[in-house]
Amino acid sequence: MRATRSSWVALLAGLCLAGGTWLVLPEPPRPALAHKEPHTSEQLKLFQDLFMEQVGIGDLLFHGDAETERRLGVTLSKTGWACAMCHPYASDTHPAQFPKWQEQMSKFATLRDMINWCIEKPNEGEAIDPDGPAMKALEAYITWSNRNSPLQPGVH
Ligand code: HEC
Numbered sequence: 001m002r003a004t005r006s007s008w009v010a011l012l013a014g015l016c017l018a019g020g021t022w023l024v025l026p027e028p029p030r031p032a033l034a035h036k037e038p039h040t041s042e043q044l045k046l047f048q049d050l051f052m053e054q055v056g057i058g059d060l061l062f063h064g065d066a067e068t069e070r071r072l073g074v075t076l077s078k079t080g081w082a083c084a085m086c087h088p089y090a091s092d093t094h095p096a097q098f099p100k101w102q103e104q105m106s107k108f109a110t111l112r113d114m115i116n117w118c119i120e121k122p123n124e125g126e127a128i129d130p131d132g133p134a135m136k137a138l139e140a141y142i143t144w145s146n147r148n149s150p151l152q153p154g155v156h
Contacts, residue, residue, distance in 0.1 A: 009094060051140060058141025062090065074134045077123035083138075086122065090145035100154045111139060 005012050039047075052144050058070040064082030069075060076083070095111050102109035105117060115138055116127040 027139065051144075054137045054140035055144040057133075057146075058137035060141070061138055062141050069134075072132075072134045072137075074128050074132075075126045076119050076128070076134075077125045079122070079124050081123060083118065083123075090142045093142045093146065094149075095139070095143045095146050096149045096151045097153060097155050101103075110141070115139070115142075 053065060057068060057072075061072075061074075061076060062083045064084070084090075093111075093114075098111040098114065099108055101107075102114060102117075104121070105113065107113070109117075112130045114133055115135065116130070119125040120127050
Protein backbone atom coordinates (compact mmCIF):
# COMPACT_ATOMS: atom_id res chain seq x y z
CA MET A 1 0.00 0.00 0.00
CA ARG A 2 1.33 3.48 -0.82
CA ALA A 3 1.85 5.56 2.27
CA THR A 4 -0.28 8.69 2.17
CA ARG A 5 0.63 11.91 3.93
CA SER A 6 -2.15 11.44 6.49
CA SER A 7 -1.02 7.93 7.33
CA TRP A 8 2.49 9.23 8.04
CA VAL A 9 1.09 11.99 10.24
CA ALA A 10 -1.03 9.46 12.12
CA LEU A 11 2.00 7.21 12.59
CA LEU A 12 4.15 10.09 13.84
CA ALA A 13 1.45 11.26 16.23
CA GLY A 14 1.04 7.72 17.50
CA LEU A 15 4.76 7.33 18.12
CA CYS A 16 4.91 10.63 20.01
CA LEU A 17 1.96 9.72 22.19
CA ALA A 18 3.32 6.23 22.81
CA GLY A 19 6.61 7.76 23.92
CA GLY A 20 4.77 9.89 26.46
CA THR A 21 5.44 13.12 24.62
CA TRP A 22 3.03 15.44 22.90
CA LEU A 23 3.44 16.76 19.41
CA VAL A 24 4.70 20.31 19.81
CA LEU A 25 3.22 22.39 17.09
CA PRO A 26 5.24 25.32 15.79
CA GLU A 27 4.11 28.74 16.95
CA PRO A 28 1.94 30.60 14.48
CA PRO A 29 4.00 33.10 12.46
CA ARG A 30 4.13 36.61 13.81
CA PRO A 31 2.42 39.26 11.69
CA ALA A 32 4.52 40.14 8.65
CA LEU A 33 6.27 43.47 8.87
CA ALA A 34 6.30 44.07 5.12
CA HIS A 35 4.21 46.82 3.55
CA LYS A 36 0.73 45.69 2.77
CA GLU A 37 -0.57 48.86 1.21
CA PRO A 38 0.66 49.75 -2.26
CA HIS A 39 2.77 52.89 -2.35
CA THR A 40 1.06 56.05 -3.41
CA SER A 41 2.30 57.90 -6.48
CA GLU A 42 3.52 60.67 -4.13
CA GLN A 43 5.64 58.15 -2.20
CA LEU A 44 7.04 56.64 -5.40
CA LYS A 45 7.98 60.10 -6.63
CA LEU A 46 9.67 60.85 -3.31
CA PHE A 47 11.71 57.62 -3.52
CA GLN A 48 12.72 58.43 -7.08
CA ASP A 49 13.60 62.03 -6.19
CA LEU A 50 15.79 60.81 -3.32
CA PHE A 51 17.53 58.34 -5.63
CA MET A 52 18.12 60.95 -8.33
CA GLU A 53 19.50 63.34 -5.70
CA GLN A 54 22.12 60.69 -4.84
CA VAL A 55 22.81 60.08 -8.54
CA GLY A 56 23.49 63.82 -8.89
CA ILE A 57 25.96 63.81 -5.98
CA GLY A 58 27.62 60.68 -7.37
CA ASP A 59 27.86 62.33 -10.79
CA LEU A 60 29.79 65.24 -9.23
CA LEU A 61 32.11 62.88 -7.33
CA PHE A 62 32.66 60.73 -10.40
CA HIS A 63 33.76 63.81 -12.33
CA GLY A 64 36.16 64.95 -9.61
CA ASP A 65 34.19 67.89 -8.19
CA ALA A 66 36.47 69.23 -5.43
CA GLU A 67 33.70 71.06 -3.56
CA THR A 68 31.57 67.89 -3.22
CA GLU A 69 34.62 65.91 -2.06
CA ARG A 70 35.39 68.58 0.54
CA ARG A 71 31.78 68.66 1.76
CA LEU A 72 31.73 64.86 2.20
CA GLY A 73 35.27 64.75 3.60
CA VAL A 74 36.72 62.38 0.99
CA THR A 75 39.80 62.38 -1.25
CA LEU A 76 38.99 60.21 -4.24
CA SER A 77 42.14 60.96 -6.22
CA LYS A 78 45.60 62.44 -5.82
CA THR A 79 46.67 61.98 -9.43
CA GLY A 80 44.34 64.56 -10.97
CA TRP A 81 42.41 61.76 -12.66
CA ALA A 82 38.69 61.52 -12.01
CA CYS A 83 36.73 58.28 -12.34
CA ALA A 84 35.01 59.56 -15.49
CA MET A 85 38.33 59.95 -17.32
CA CYS A 86 38.82 56.18 -17.34
CA HIS A 87 35.13 55.25 -17.10
CA PRO A 88 33.18 57.76 -19.24
CA TYR A 89 29.44 57.45 -18.44
CA ALA A 90 30.50 54.84 -15.86
CA SER A 91 31.51 52.49 -18.68
CA ASP A 92 33.41 49.37 -17.72
CA THR A 93 32.23 49.50 -14.11
CA HIS A 94 29.80 46.56 -14.52
CA PRO A 95 27.64 47.03 -11.39
CA ALA A 96 25.34 44.22 -12.54
CA GLN A 97 28.19 41.68 -12.35
CA PHE A 98 29.03 42.04 -8.66
CA PRO A 99 29.72 40.27 -6.41
CA LYS A 100 32.38 38.27 -8.25
CA TRP A 101 35.92 36.96 -7.90
CA GLN A 102 38.28 39.88 -8.39
CA GLU A 103 41.81 38.91 -9.32
CA GLN A 104 43.38 42.27 -8.34
CA MET A 105 42.28 41.72 -4.75
CA SER A 106 42.32 37.93 -4.69
CA LYS A 107 38.89 37.94 -3.14
CA PHE A 108 35.20 37.58 -3.84
CA ALA A 109 34.45 41.29 -4.07
CA THR A 110 31.50 43.65 -3.99
CA LEU A 111 31.07 46.74 -6.14
CA ARG A 112 32.02 48.82 -3.10
CA ASP A 113 35.27 46.86 -2.70
CA MET A 114 36.09 47.62 -6.32
CA ILE A 115 35.25 51.32 -6.01
CA ASN A 116 37.68 51.51 -3.10
CA TRP A 117 40.27 49.54 -5.08
CA CYS A 118 40.11 52.14 -7.85
CA ILE A 119 40.30 54.99 -5.36
CA GLU A 120 43.43 53.50 -3.75
CA LYS A 121 45.24 52.05 -6.80
CA PRO A 122 44.88 54.02 -10.04
CA ASN A 123 43.69 57.17 -8.23
CA GLU A 124 46.10 56.95 -5.27
CA GLY A 125 43.35 58.47 -3.14
CA GLU A 126 42.03 57.50 0.29
CA ALA A 127 39.62 54.57 0.64
CA ILE A 128 36.16 55.69 1.75
CA ASP A 129 33.71 54.31 4.30
CA PRO A 130 31.84 51.48 2.52
CA ASP A 131 28.59 52.63 4.18
CA GLY A 132 29.25 56.36 3.97
CA PRO A 133 27.42 58.96 1.88
CA ALA A 134 30.14 59.25 -0.80
CA MET A 135 30.07 55.48 -1.45
CA LYS A 136 26.27 55.41 -1.66
CA ALA A 137 26.26 58.34 -4.09
CA LEU A 138 28.96 56.77 -6.30
CA GLU A 139 27.06 53.50 -6.28
CA ALA A 140 23.82 55.31 -7.21
CA TYR A 141 25.51 57.10 -10.12
CA ILE A 142 27.22 53.93 -11.40
CA THR A 143 24.01 51.88 -11.14
CA TRP A 144 21.86 54.58 -12.75
CA SER A 145 24.35 55.01 -15.61
CA ASN A 146 24.27 51.27 -16.28
CA ARG A 147 20.48 50.88 -16.06
CA ASN A 148 19.03 48.48 -18.65
CA SER A 149 22.27 46.49 -18.63
CA PRO A 150 21.59 42.75 -18.39
CA LEU A 151 22.02 41.38 -14.87
CA GLN A 152 24.88 38.87 -14.93
CA PRO A 153 26.12 38.42 -11.37
CA GLY A 154 29.48 36.71 -11.08
CA VAL A 155 30.37 37.20 -14.76
CA HIS A 156 33.52 38.95 -16.01
C1 HEC B 1 43.45 55.64 -14.37
C2 HEC B 1 42.28 54.95 -14.79
C3 HEC B 1 41.18 54.70 -13.77
C4 HEC B 1 40.56 55.61 -12.95
C5 HEC B 1 40.85 57.07 -12.80
C6 HEC B 1 39.52 54.88 -12.24
N1 HEC B 1 39.50 53.58 -12.63
FE1 HEC B 1 38.11 52.20 -12.13
N2 HEC B 1 39.15 50.81 -13.18
C7 HEC B 1 40.32 51.01 -13.87
C8 HEC B 1 40.88 49.75 -14.25
C9 HEC B 1 42.17 49.55 -15.02
C10 HEC B 1 40.00 48.77 -13.77
C11 HEC B 1 40.16 47.25 -13.83
C12 HEC B 1 39.45 46.68 -14.96
C13 HEC B 1 39.46 45.17 -14.87
O1 HEC B 1 39.50 44.62 -13.76
O2 HEC B 1 39.36 44.53 -15.92
C14 HEC B 1 38.92 49.47 -13.14
C15 HEC B 1 37.81 48.84 -12.60
C16 HEC B 1 36.77 49.49 -11.94
C17 HEC B 1 35.57 48.86 -11.45
C18 HEC B 1 35.24 47.37 -11.55
C19 HEC B 1 34.92 46.91 -12.93
C20 HEC B 1 34.87 45.39 -12.98
O3 HEC B 1 33.92 44.84 -13.54
O4 HEC B 1 35.77 44.73 -12.47
C21 HEC B 1 34.82 49.83 -10.85
C22 HEC B 1 33.48 49.65 -10.18
C23 HEC B 1 35.56 51.06 -10.95
N3 HEC B 1 36.71 50.82 -11.64
C24 HEC B 1 35.14 52.26 -10.41
C25 HEC B 1 35.94 53.39 -10.41
C26 HEC B 1 35.62 54.58 -9.64
C27 HEC B 1 34.40 54.78 -8.78
C28 HEC B 1 36.64 55.47 -9.88
C29 HEC B 1 36.82 56.80 -9.25
C30 HEC B 1 36.89 56.86 -7.81
C31 HEC B 1 37.56 54.83 -10.79
N4 HEC B 1 37.12 53.57 -11.07
C32 HEC B 1 38.69 55.44 -11.31
C33 HEC B 1 40.85 52.25 -14.16
C34 HEC B 1 40.52 53.42 -13.55
